[in-house]
Structures are given as structure tokens and as C-alpha cells.
Amino acid sequence: xxxxxxxxxxxxxxxxxxxxxxxxxxxxxxxxxxxxxxxxxxxxxxxxxxxxxxxxxxxxxxxxxxxxxxxxxxxxxxxxxxxxxxxxxxxxxxxxxxxxxxxxxxxxxxxxxxxxxxxxxxxxxxxxxxxxxxxxxxxxxxxxxxxxxxxxxxxxxxxxxxxxxxxxxxxxxxxxxxxxxxxxxxxxxxxxxxxxxxxxxxxxxxxxxxxxxxxxxxxxxxxxxxxxxxxxxxxxxxxxxxxxxxxxxxxxxxxxxxxxxxxxxxxxxxxxxxxxxxxxxxxxxxxxxxxxxxxxxxxxxxxxxxxxxxxxxxxxxxxxxxxxxxxxxxxxxxxxxxxxxxxxxx
Numbered sequence: 001x002x003x004x005x006x007x008x009x010x011x012x013x014x015x016x017x018x019x020x021x022x023x024x025x026x027x028x029x030x031x032x033x034x035x036x037x038x039x040x041x042x043x044x045x046x047x048x049x050x051x052x053x054x055x056x057x058x059x060x061x062x063x064x065x066x067x068x069x070x071x072x073x074x075x076x077x078x079x080x081x082x083x084x085x086x087x088x089x090x091x092x093x094x095x096x097x098x099x100x101x102x103x104x105x106x107x108x109x110x111x112x113x114x115x116x117x118x119x120x121x122x123x124x125x126x127x128x129x130x131x132x133x134x135x136x137x138x139x140x141x142x143x144x145x146x147x148x149x150x151x152x153x154x155x156x157x158x159x160x161x162x163x164x165x166x167x168x169x170x171x172x173x174x175x176x177x178x179x180x181x182x183x184x185x186x187x188x189x190x191x192x193x194x195x196x197x198x199x200x201x202x203x204x205x206x207x208x209x210x211x212x213x214x215x216x217x218x219x220x221x222x223x224x225x226x227x228x229x230x231x232x233x234x235x236x237x238x239x240x241x242x243x244x245x246x247x248x249x250x251x252x253x254x255x256x257x258x259x260x261x262x263x264x265x266x267x268x269x270x271x272x273x274x275x276x277x278x279x280x281x282x283x284x285x286x287x288x289x290x291x292x293x294x295x296x297x298x299x300x301x302x303x304x305x306x307x308x309x310x311x312x313x314x315x316x317x318x319x320x321x322x323x324x325x326x327x328x329x330x331x332x333x334x335x336x337x338x339x340x341x342x343x344x345x346x
Contacts, residue, residue, distance in 0.1 A: 007028065011053075015320035037057070047069070048069065048070045058081060063083055064086065071095065071327065077096065087341060093341065098325065098338045111314060111315065118312050120173070122278065123224075127248075133154050135303050157219065161185070164218060164222060165220065169189045169205070169224065178203075188214055191225075212242055221248070222251075227257055235249075245273065247272050251279055252278040267299055276303040280293075283307065323338075
């Protein structure tokens, strides 16, 4: 008899095709909301496997709903929103992607770069959109205001010779650097641990030990650091007040690095020129139902995206297909690579 797999939202067909070969697959059809805990419990009770995404909250209540549950496939690097202790206590495997599917021989650069590369491209795209007012221009033209060429109503700051300030210089930011340099932009960064001088020279970036310096000097301030206790609400009213009134703020890292109400205030009162955001305060695991404040949705000087970094067919499809293959390895009594709780085999 085929295993029964429940998938918590529609996913790329490439992953579903892999599962369909060996399992009966049911997919939660909604893209406009997170699956509720009650719905997840109900589906866990009639399934052998769950396939969840990184933002899916999987508490012990779900894990223990069905004694016959065989495992969980997760599009997650850490299983951070899954009660891993409950899964491990049951010796329930939680499997993610196979590292070789990203780093093996012959893997394309787009796949190898994964979410980091795709997020870097999204961030640079946001900078370009702000610099040339692409979203404003779209709204303006659709409203029938196109009356003459080169209208002064849509003048932008452009990219060449402008300064991008990077708060952090990890994988995402390092992918951004050559793209920004191709736009003839100057790049400064701050980071707890400075890069070696040779690497700075190779990248063409300038280090400053002071966040305040980055904020004062930059035309575009990009949050590119990890979220942890030391970066919680790193950016608040004091920091925004240091930015130029012509400067833009971009956050594709994590919403809680920023004091969101204070950010809304500075965008409303003109302390800074605008923002582009892919992440927000109210997201899992802090809240089950992610949402964007109405005030941000009403602003014309803000570009909003739904935490969409990494959402390309290549990246998402490759990662999910890898998770599906690892699920099948477990179904075939194999120990899979990419297992998030390997202690269950000890």
C-alpha cells in the first residue's frame, strides 16, 4: 500500500511528481493563509507523512496526533518551527534537503547559490526599483498620467556613484556585491568580524566598525545580518534619524531586526525617503498568521514583498525535490542525508 503524504500548501510540480511515484499525495489548496494547527492535526491523523515549509508551525500536538505518523519532510535548514524535541522523542525522522543536490558536481550556479543568491538578486532589484522609481512609474502610467516624456514627476536618484551600506556581509550580501559594483555603486559595510584585507580588496568594499557611520553615509541602507538577541531591534528611531532624508532603507533579512512602528513613523514624516521590505515583525514563529501593517500598505514610498526571497522556480523546485527524495529514502528504510534529528538512529 502506498504511503499517504500531506503537503501543507501547493508546491512546485517537480517535487509532487517525485512523491506521486511512490505515495498518495494530498495538498492543502490555499495560498492565502497558513494552515491552522487544527487542520494540520486533522490531516496528520490520516497521513503517514507531512511535508511542511519553513514557516509552518508544527507543535507537539501535531506530531503526537497520529501514532502511525512515519516522518516529516521540511523545507527548512534547521527545523526551527517544528517541535524537534517531540519528534525526536518519538524517533520520528525530520528530513530536509540533501546537501549534494546543491553542491554536487555539475550543479548550476543558480542552484548552488540557493536562497542566498535569489535573495541577493531580490534585494538588488529592490534597490534598482527605488533608485529609478519603477513602482511609482507603473502606478503613474496605469493612472493615465503619462502626458510627456521625461516627466519631472518621476525623477529618481539612479544607481551610479551612490553608496550602499550593508549591515552585515554574509552569504546574501557577498552575492550582492558584484551586482552592485556592476551598477557602479560604492559599497561600505559593517560587521562584527571584519573580512581579511585581501578579501575586501577583491570584493571592492570598505569596512567601518560603526553602524552609525554606515547610516550617515549611505544612500541605500540594506539589512543583511542574522537575527539573534544582539540584532533584535537593532534599527530604531535613533538609527533612522542618522540616515539622510534622501536615503532608502531595505530589509530582506528578518523583520524583528527593526523596530517596525518607529520605521513606519519615519516613513510617514519624511525622515527617510522610502523603503523596500520583504520581511515583517508579524511572521512565524512569533505569530501564526503573518501580516503587514495597514500603514505600510497605504504608503506610496514603500515597496512590499511577501517574504519572497528565494522564491524562484529553480531554487524552490530544486530544494523541494530534494526533500521529496529524502522522504522516499526513509520510506525505503534508508538513512537519508539531510536528516535534521540524526540522534533518532543512535
